Amino acid sequence: MRKVTIIVMAAVIVLFLASWILKAGAFQGEHDHYIIRGFLVTFAAFLTLAVMSFLYQDNPYYKFAEHLFVGVSAAFWMCMGFWTTIVQNLVPRLSTSLADFFEVPQRAEGLNFFFYTPVILGILLLLRLSRKIGWISRWPLAFIVGTTAGLNFIRYLRSDFIKQISSTFVPLLGRDWEGIGAFFSNLDLSATGQLVMMVSNWVIFLGVFCGLIYFYFSREHKGVFGAGSRVGIWILMITFGASFGYTVMGRISLLVGRITFLFRDWLELI
Amino acid sequence: MDIFEKLMRLDRRWVFLFLIVVCVLTYAFDFEIPVLVEPEVEAIFDFVDTLPAGSVVMIPIDYDPGSLAELHPMTYAIVEQCWRKEIKLIFSALSQNSPGMADQAIRDISDSLKVEKEYNGVVYPPREIVNGVDYCFLGYKPYPAIIILSMGQNFRLPFPLDYYGTPLDSLPMMRNIQNYDDVACVIDISGTNSTDYWISYGQGRYGFPLAIGVTGVSTAQYYPFYGSGQIFGIMGGMLGAAQYEQLADNPGLAKDGMRVQWSAHMVIILFIILGNVGYFVSRYRARREERR
Numbered sequence: 001m002r003k004v005t006i007i008v009m010a011a012v013i014v015l016f017l018a019s020w021i022l023k024a025g026a027f028q029g030e031h032d033h034y035i036i037r038g039f040l041v042t043f044a045a046f047l048t049l050a051v052m053s054f055l056y057q058d059n060p061y062y063k064f065a066e067h068l069f070v071g072v073s074a075a076f077w078m079c080m081g082f083w084t085t086i087v088q089n090l091v092p093r094l095s096t097s098l099a100d101f102f103e104v105p106q107r108a109e110g111l112n113f114f115f116y117t118p119v120i121l122g123i124l125l126l127l128r129l130s131r132k133i134g135w136i137s138r139w140p141l142a143f144i145v146g147t148t149a150g151l152n153f154i155r156y157l158r159s160d161f162i163k164q165i166s167s168t169f170v171p172l173l174g175r176d177w178e179g180i181g182a183f184f185s186n187l188d189l190s191a192t193g194q195l196v197m198m199v200s201n202w203v204i205f206l207g208v209f210c211g212l213i214y215f216y217f218s219r220e221h222k223g224v225f226g227a228g229s230r231v232g233i234w235i236l237m238i239t240f241g242a243s244f245g246y247t248v249m250g251r252i253s254l255l256v257g258r259i260t261f262l263f264r265d266w267l268e269l270i
Numbered sequence: 271m272d273i274f275e276k277l278m279r280l281d282r283r284w285v286f287l288f289l290i291v292v293c294v295l296t297y298a299f300d301f302e303i304p305v306l307v308e309p310e311v312e313a314i315f316d317f318v319d320t321l322p323a324g325s326v327v328m329i330p331i332d333y334d335p336g337s338l339a340e341l342h343p344m345t346y347a348i349v350e351q352c353w354r355k356e357i358k359l360i361f362s363a364l365s366q367n368s369p370g371m372a373d374q375a376i377r378d379i380s381d382s383l384k385v386e387k388e389y390n391g392v393v394y395p396p397r398e399i400v401n402g403v404d405y406c407f408l409g410y411k412p413y414p415a416i417i418i419l420s421m422g423q424n425f426r427l428p429f430p431l432d433y434y435g436t437p438l439d440s441l442p443m444m445r446n447i448q449n450y451d452d453v454a455c456v457i458d459i460s461g462t463n464s465t466d467y468w469i470s471y472g473q474g475r476y477g478f479p480l481a482i483g484v485t486g487v488s489t490a491q492y493y494p495f496y497g498s499g500q501i502f503g504i505m506g507g508m509l510g511a512a513q514y515e516q517l518a519d520n521p522g523l524a525k526d527g528m529r530v531q532w533s534a535h536m537v538i539i540l541f542i543i544l545g546n547v548g549y550f551v552s553r554y555r556a557r558r559e560e561r562r
Binding site (some may be wrong): 056073080081084089146159160162164166167203242247248251254255256257258259260264 | 275283286290293294297298335336337338339340343363366367369409410411413428431432454469470471473485486487488489490491494495498499500506507508509523529530531534535539
């Protein structure tokens with residue numbers, strides 16, 4: 001191990017211990033378990049800084065934080081799945097003695113042997129671990145894929161397809177059109193006014209129409225068709241730009257969250 | 271090498287460092303950034319604000335600590351508004367790490383309700399929030415689509431017990447509540463794709479009023495659903511949370527974070543301009559050299 005690495009590691013350990021002692025002292029009197037709380041806040045700050053250190057370059061502290069996160073998440077998800085689904089929902093439907101063992105209340109409707117089906121499918125799924133009979137795991141997998149495809153087909157058809165298409169059938173003159181005279185005499189420039197609604201509806205109509213033209217590849221994009229296609233790509237670019245803008249805002253929000261934690265909860269400077 | 275070439279070859283780590291320094295410095299100074307409220311956020315606030323006391327609102331908390339900075343302020347603002355107005359809440363968690371988020375929010379907001387506060391000119395007396403009377407926390411179950419569909423039949427199907435292990439029938443507020451027909455609306459606060467499931471399997475199948483609070487990254491993709499009326503309101507990222515805090519007259523972490531957002535965005539815009547100036551000047555000089 002290089003000398004610099006050892007010095008940095010020693011400095012990190014010393015700073016960690018100093019922070020732990022100071023935080024535990026700060027929590028004394030406020031919390032019963034002030035030593036543990038001091039350790040948790042210090043450890044959270046260490047992990048935050050370890051992850052942020054990746055911005056400089058990859059390093060062992062980042063790797064440690066990353067691996068710890070993956071390991072803890074996997075264990076946490078497994079425990080949550082076992083206690084919230086298998087114990088709470090499955091066990092009381094299969095066996096009264098098992099329900100008593102896990103101290104979960106019996107179901108009012110009693111035992112239901114139909115629920116042995118997911119148990120069997122679940123066990124078959126685990127056979128994937130065996131080289132010889134691993135092929136059996138394809139049956140429950142086929143069941144999962146088929147069910148998911150069926151459910152998603154209905155889902156996309158209704159909410160992402162039919163509903164979205166119907167919402168683009170908008171009145172191009174705005175609602176309650178009473179003629180040009182009435183339109184100009186009652187001209188309203190507010191966000192809910194007829195002029196803004198009309199412009200908005202035209203943007204939706206042209207945006208959808210030109211976007212579809214851009215994705216129509218059976219004809220060469222030339223002339224009027226090409227102009228529509230170019231408008232279509234502009235619409236797409238504006239959409240991606242809006243999405244990217246929100247992404248930047250989201251990432252900065254996360255930075256704000258971490259800065260708040262480091263400077264308020266850990267260092268107590270803000 | 272002149273300044274424009276240096277700009278083009280600037281190590282990105284200097285950009286990160288500059289951005290972090292600016293954000294920290296901005297946090298140290300206390301000034302307020304005006305927040306303009308958008309109609310899609312106002313729609314959620316107005317809906318909740320006009321509900322009578324005793325109504326039931328469902329708030330699925332589907333985010334993990336990674337989205338805490340953006341979505342926790344939304345939860346805090348909405349839940350406090352509901353409880354101050356004596357609206358009962360059903361919480362659920364369809365993301366593995368979200369029960370901890372929900373539990374923390376419930377405990378913190380319950381504590382803050384023990385103090386008298388004034389919001390929008392109305393003084394609210396202190397209240398004791400009681401589990402099973404003012405709220406029911408259903409907890410976590412995997413596979414959001416299946417859970418959302420089965421809750422439409424009866425909340426007891428996927429959640430026979432609440433998060434704390436109490437049978438739902440034992441909770442006073444749940445005795446007359448069977449499914450979505452008994453809730454005024456669902457406000458999904460999500461950092462995962464569970465929002466898709468709430469829109470298609472929840473609102474699409476059962477037709478209840480649905481509003482969403484989502485991370486900044488995914489906000490743009492949900493606007494078409496707002497346009498089509500499938501959701502009646504949308505809060506996007508920390509900005510959406512700040513707008514809700516402003517409407518609720520309950521400034522919190524989101525409104526406080528807006529000045530850092532502002533300065534960070536200014537730094538990013540500055541670097542985009544400098545980068546483009548460097549690029550175009552370098553290109554102009556290269557072409558001029560070619561002509562010679």
